[in-house]
Amino acid sequence: MINQEQKQCKSSTDSAWTETGITDLKNFQAKVKKHNSREKHLNGFIEFSMLGKVDIMWQLDSDYHHNIKIYNENVSKIGLSKTIQNELLESIYEVCLNFIRSELSKANFLAIEVDETTDKINERFISFLRPKSHSANDVTAAVLCELEKMNVHETPEKLIAQCYDGAPVMSGHKSGVQTRIREMYRNTHFIHCYAHQLNLIVERCVMGNKQVWIFFSSLEGISTSFSRSSSRTAILDKVVKKRIPTCPQSVRWNFKSRGVTTVYKHQKEIVECLERNIDDDASDYKTINKATGLKGFLQDADFLFWLNSFNTILSSKLGRSLGTGRPTAKRGRFTESRIVCAPNVCDLITTQIRERFSFNDHLSIAQLFDPLLFAEHQTIFPDKELKTAVNLFNLQSSDLRHKLNMLYGQKDFMKASGALTLLNFLYDNNLAKAFPESVKLLQIIVTFTMTTGEAERCFSMLKRVKTLMRNTMNEDRLSALAMCSLEKELLNRPNFNEMVIDHFAAQKGRRADFVYKQMK
Incomplete structure (x- = not known):
């Protein structure tokens, strides 16, 4: 009985369109016209066109159109209260942080700058922090929390430098912030801000x-x-x-x-x-x-x-x-x-x-790519600086030495203005794969931060953001407004507004509707 019913079902439909295919090409056009007029084909076409959309009955219903119109009018009447403004700023801030997280995940090496109050090597603002106190323990906890928020803890070997001013809380060798950070991130070398060097020594004398x-x-x-x-x-x-x-x-x-x-x-x-x-x-x-x-x-x-x-x-x-x-x-x-x-x-x-100046290995390593010293290095190879770089960053000594000798032998490279120019040249001319260890060391050199000048400049921006009329602003809103002011290029990226709207609308626990409905 089952076989007979299957045969009857196959005979009722044209199996040539679903199983065997068309073999009679001479009458192909006639078969197409006949198939397009079949009831089964038309029903299937209608069902496919309505896939994922509202039922036909609802689309033809005038009440359905009227309800959507009223709903969208109510969405348009919603004003921007203080809470909605803060949540919109929070959405902008989170979208910007997602961009920065993406950049951090793609970067090979990272460095952090912290203070109390750009070419192809990018510097990004993360947030303003208010630690519980100005002790080394609380400041360290705040910094580690931000690093974890940016997913840096997943690849701790990327973080190679930390730069602070000369305050004992930050730069202390026994229990300062830089020492505590290095306990968690072993490769993070502390560099005292070079813009503060002599001035802070004078202040210590004072x-x-x-x-x-x-x-x-x-x-x-x-x-x-x-x-x-x-x-x-x-x-x-x-x-x-x-x-x-x-x-x-x-x-x-x-x-x-x-x-x-x-x-x-x-x-x-x-x-x-x-x-x-x-x-x-x-x-x-x-x-x-x-x-x-x-x-x-x-x-x-x-x-x-x-x-x-x-x-x-x-x-x-x-x-x-x-x-x-x-x-x-x-x-x-x-x-x-x-x-x-x-x-x-x-x-x-x-x-x-x-x-x-207790740590100055980064300065000696930078001499490996100083174009003014290429002629001298060609005669006397800088073995001491090479050994320092290999020991600090686990590089392949033989390959790096061989590639450096090649760079020193090229007179054209002597015209480079510095390590960053040389790194950009290798990338722009698809030579990065030919000089892997050299590119890695160049990335390390240009990542080492020398000053907290950028962190200091953020505080001059506060005069525009936190005015006398906004002196009760909370920390989250302040960081969001600072992100909008300091990282303007992120706000101009494609589909940024749509991403902010999606993030804002996706937040749970809302009493009001913020998303327009469309008739599908």
């Missing part, structure tokens, strides 16, 4: 010596005295023809060196400006008192001694800084104290320099 502290306090008083008055600034521009640097938060590491140099070069002119302020009939008693005090500092033997000393130190001529400041009859007791303080200050500076 904290350890009262005379030096008084000197820098007086120096800052000179700069603020002129910067806070337009009339005094006009006198300074007329006499000195140069402004005395103030101490802005965005570039505070440059203040002391520039301030010392300016006051040292224009000492007599600044005294003349102060005398004009004193003699000006329009000056009030506070201005006269302050100008008189600053003039006394500029003529004081102790102030002049430290001014000359630190000008020499900050000009990298430390050896001549102690031969100044002859004793006088009236100031003999101060001269004697200077003789005691000056060697202590020099010892402290020397100790701090050695500590901050």
Whole structure:
């Protein structure tokens, strides 16, 4: 019975269209016309066209169209409350983070920058953090949490460098943040921010010596005295023809060196400006008192001694800084104290320099790709630098040595302007596979971060984002707005708006509808 029913079913349908195929090509067009008019074919065509769509009955129903219209009108009436704005910013922030995660997963090496307040090597903003306290333990926990959020913990060998300023909490060798981070990420070498180097050494001297502290306090008083008055600034521009640097938060590491140099070069002119302020009939008693005090500092033997000393130190001529400041009859007791303080200050500076430059292997490795040294390397191969690179980053010594000799032998490569230019050249000309170890080492060199300047610049952006009208902003909203301001190129990527909308609409627990319905 079953076989007979199957035969009857096959006979009722044209098996040539489903099983055997058309063999009679002479009558093919006639068969096509006949098949297109068959009821079974038309029913199948309708069902295929409606696949995944609303039932035919609902599409033809006028109430269905009316309900969709009312629903979409209600969606359009939804306003942007504070909660919706925050969730939209959160969606923008998460989409940007997804882009950054994708970039991190494709990158071969990573480095992190952290502070308290771009060519083909990309620097990306992640977020502003508020740790529970400023202790090394809490700051480390906050940094590790962000690294885990960006999936860096899945490939810990990629993270090869960390760059902080000279605060003991960050740079401590025993229990600082850099030491704790390296316990989790073994290859993460600590590099002290090179933009802070000498300035932080000077600040350490300030904290350890009262005379030096008084000197820098007086120096800052000179700069603020002129910067806070337009009339005094006009006198300074007329006499000195140069402004005395103030101490802005965005570039505070440059203040002391520039301030010392300016006051040292224009000492007599600044005294003349102060005398004009004193003699000006329009000056009030506070201005006269302050100008008189600053003039006394500029003529004081102790102030002049430290001014000359630190000008020499900050000009990298430390050896001549102690031969100044002859004793006088009236100031003999101060001269004697200077003789005691000056060697202590020099010892402290020397100790701090050695500590901050304790890791400099990245500088010696960079000499392998210094085009100015290629001719010298061709004659005498830099075995010491090669050995350092191989030991630090587990490279193949023989292959790297062979490829470096080839680079040193090419005169055209001597015209490169640096490691980044050479790396881009190898990629642009499809030579990366021919020089695998060299490319890997070049990637490491250009990934090593030297300053936290980019992290510092983020805080100048805060003046535009966190204004006085927004001083109660929470941390998540602040990070989202900062991401929009700092990473504008991510917002211009294709389909970015659609991705944000999808992320926003997909969040659960909503009482209102945010997605329009379309008639299918």
